[in-house]
Amino acid sequence: MINIVYRLKSPKFFEEAIEEIELDGVIVRPTYLSICQADQRYYQGSRPGEVLEKKLPMALTHEGIGQVVYDKTGEFNTGDHVVMIPNTPMGEDVCRANYSYKSKFRGSGFDGFTSDLVKLDSTRVVKIPDDFNPHVAAFIELMSVAYQGIDKFSNLAITPKDILGVWGDGNLGFITALFLKEKFPDSKVIVFGKHLENLNLFSFADEIYQIHNVPDDLVIDHAFECVGSSASQSAIDQIIDLINPQGTINLFGVSEYPVPINTRMLLEKGLTIQGNSRSEREDFVGVVKTLKQNPHLFEYLEKLVTNICEITNLSDLKEAFDKDHISHFGKTVLKWNK
Amino acid sequence: MIFAAILAGGIGSRMGETDTPKQFLTLGTKPVIIHTIEKFVINENIDKTIVLIPKNFINHTKNLINEHIGDNEDIIVIEGGETRNDTLMNSIKYIDENFGIDDESIIITHDSVRPFVTHRIINDNIDAARKYGACDTVIPATDTIVESINGETIESIPVRDYYYQGQTPQSFNIKKLFNLINSLTEAETNILTDACKIFTLKDEDVHLVDGEVTNIKITYPYDLKLANTILEDNHD
Numbered sequence: 001m002i003n004i005v006y007r008l009k010s011p012k013f014f015e016e017a018i019e020e021i022e023l024d025g026v027i028v029r030p031t032y033l034s035i036c037q038a039d040q041r042y043y044q045g046s047r048p049g050e051v052l053e054k055k056l057p058m059a060l061t062h063e064g065i066g067q068v069v070y071d072k073t074g075e076f077n078t079g080d081h082v083v084m085i086p087n088t089p090m091g092e093d094v095c096r097a098n099y100s101y102k103s104k105f106r107g108s109g110f111d112g113f114t115s116d117l118v119k120l121d122s123t124r125v126v127k128i129p130d131d132f133n134p135h136v137a138a139f140i141e142l143m144s145v146a147y148q149g150i151d152k153f154s155n156l157a158i159t160p161k162d163i164l165g166v167w168g169d170g171n172l173g174f175i176t177a178l179f180l181k182e183k184f185p186d187s188k189v190i191v192f193g194k195h196l197e198n199l200n201l202f203s204f205a206d207e208i209y210q211i212h213n214v215p216d217d218l219v220i221d222h223a224f225e226c227v228g229s230s231a232s233q234s235a236i237d238q239i240i241d242l243i244n245p246q247g248t249i250n251l252f253g254v255s256e257y258p259v260p261i262n263t264r265m266l267l268e269k270g271l272t273i274q275g276n277s278r279s280e281r282e283d284f285v286g287v288v289k290t291l292k293q294n295p296h297l298f299e300y301l302e303k304l305v306t307n308i309c310e311i312t313n314l315s316d317l318k319e320a321f322d323k324d325h326i327s328h329f330g331k332t333v334l335k336w337n338k
Numbered sequence: 339m340i341f342a343a344i345l346a347g348g349i350g351s352r353m354g355e356t357d358t359p360k361q362f363l364t365l366g367t368k369p370v371i372i373h374t375i376e377k378f379v380i381n382e383n384i385d386k387t388i389v390l391i392p393k394n395f396i397n398h399t400k401n402l403i404n405e406h407i408g409d410n411e412d413i414i415v416i417e418g419g420e421t422r423n424d425t426l427m428n429s430i431k432y433i434d435e436n437f438g439i440d441d442e443s444i445i446i447t448h449d450s451v452r453p454f455v456t457h458r459i460i461n462d463n464i465d466a467a468r469k470y471g472a473c474d475t476v477i478p479a480t481d482t483i484v485e486s487i488n489g490e491t492i493e494s495i496p497v498r499d500y501y502y503q504g505q506t507p508q509s510f511n512i513k514k515l516f517n518l519i520n521s522l523t524e525a526e527t528n529i530l531t532d533a534c535k536i537f538t539l540k541d542e543d544v545h546l547v548d549g550e551v552t553n554i555k556i557t558y559p560y561d562l563k564l565a566n567t568i569l570e571d572n573h574d
Binding site: 020337 | 381
């Protein structure tokens with residue numbers, strides 16, 4: 001069957017393209033998508049020139065939900081609401097599939113979700129309840145990244161988890177802090193950020209601090225860095241200062257630049273750094289289960305939805321990316337009617 | 339019930355050297371008509387897809403469907419008519435005789451040579467036909483339209499903002515369409531080139547559904563060549 005795909009041809013320029021798909025997997029009609037910083041970096045052209053040249057044209061967005069249109073495997077019913085998994089393993093590996101060189105990732109190595117229909121392997125689709133708020137469900141993928149990082153942290157940390165510090169007052173910081181509080185209700189979750197107006201939204205956290213205004217005697221057991229870009233450096237510096245010996249530093253923030261780390265203190269304190277990127281099926285299943293069991297989380301997560309843009313043409317898509325770019329907090333959700 | 343009628347009555351005289359009707363030419367790995375049929379077969383809203391084809395191509399079409407889609411009782415291949423409207427009438431007669439027509443019955447008529455139609459367009463057609471009784475898929479005209487009666491000089495240049503290019507699907511409440519067709523005079527029937535015109539002739543509203551620039555009709559060899567080139571690009 002012929003499918004229509006809406007690709008970013010070059011920064012700030014979308015175009016229609018056609019592809020041929022076989023009807024041998026699960027065919028999903030996207031309903032709500034969400035823009036990620038990674039999409040924005042392609043759209044704005046802020047990735048290195050050689051990366052843009054290699055990867056474009058490519059359909060953006062890797063966060064999204066849809067409805068099953070057709071499933072030859074019979075695992076899904078037509079009309080089922082599903083979350084789509086962007087990570088696509090292309091072979092077995094000894095590591096988790098979201099870290100495997102053998103995996104491809106939508107909106108990075110191949111087309112993302114901005115298309116008339118998306119064909120996925122049945123393992124790349126997870127059913128969600130019909131009553132999930134679609135504006136929130138649109139960014140389950142982002143939640144799954146926090147979820148897998150927290151899951152790995154649980155197995156890695158050997159010292160007490162009494163005080164958990166989250167650096168970053170953006171979307172991922174919000175989700176990570178929220179999920180930490182849910183998973184470790186007896187731990188104290190402290191959020192460190194730059195913008196007081198953002199930090200004030202973290203009402204579920206035990207304490208919030210602006211990074212330049214942290215009490216001298218404050219210590220943490222483990223840290224979660226959700227800052228990214230060049231600001232990662234100062235965040236990691238502060239983490240190394242405040243963290244107790246043998247704590248873990250869980251990195252989530254993406255930076256285009258190499259970030260220098262104070263290894264002397266890292267060695268002295270015996271710290272462990274764990275990198276986190278992307279997620280796999282079990283993380284999506286975990287998030288869906290967590291949201292199902294804790295519906296009150298939707299109330300918090302709804303705060304992240306700052307723009308809802310209906311997309312009926314490519315100008316709408318462009319406008320949504322521009323709107324997202326100037327928003328300093330929250331997620332831009334695309335109601336996909338293209 | 340909701341029916342799709344894939345109109346493949348024409349023999350594609352504009353396609354150039356080839357003797358094969360354009361709907362049977364290969365796009366990517368399959369004949370154009372198979373791509374088109376698949377779009378309707380995967381749509382859960384559609385109960386039956388009726389393919390209307392010249393008599394001498396009926397078996398060929400059935401074989402192609404068997405080969406590419408497999409045995410599917412929701413796809414029916416029948417003979418089309420002399421003209422587009424005869425073909426349309428054949429599909430309505432077939433529906434009436436085999437399934438019956440009630441107040442809710444809808445027909446989505448679509449050119450067999452428009453394989454790029456989207457799932458969104460088809461669903462929007464169903465919604466509009468349910469709500470308004472008739473709809474046409476269009477995109478705003480991009481070229482200036484020039485009217486010339488004698489083919490030599492310009493008669494008028496209409497305001498482009500009011501003009502759209504008609505695509506397909508065109509979708510209708512079958513009962514309403516059937517009654518209107520039966521009320522046409524012979525003179526009216528003779529000037530019909532488009533199913534939506536049946537409604538406009540009788541002052542009935544036809545709702546507009548947004549088409550897509552990609553929803554092109556494969557008319558000329560260039561169209562098919564272009565489409566195949568774009569598809570091959572993806573495979574690299």
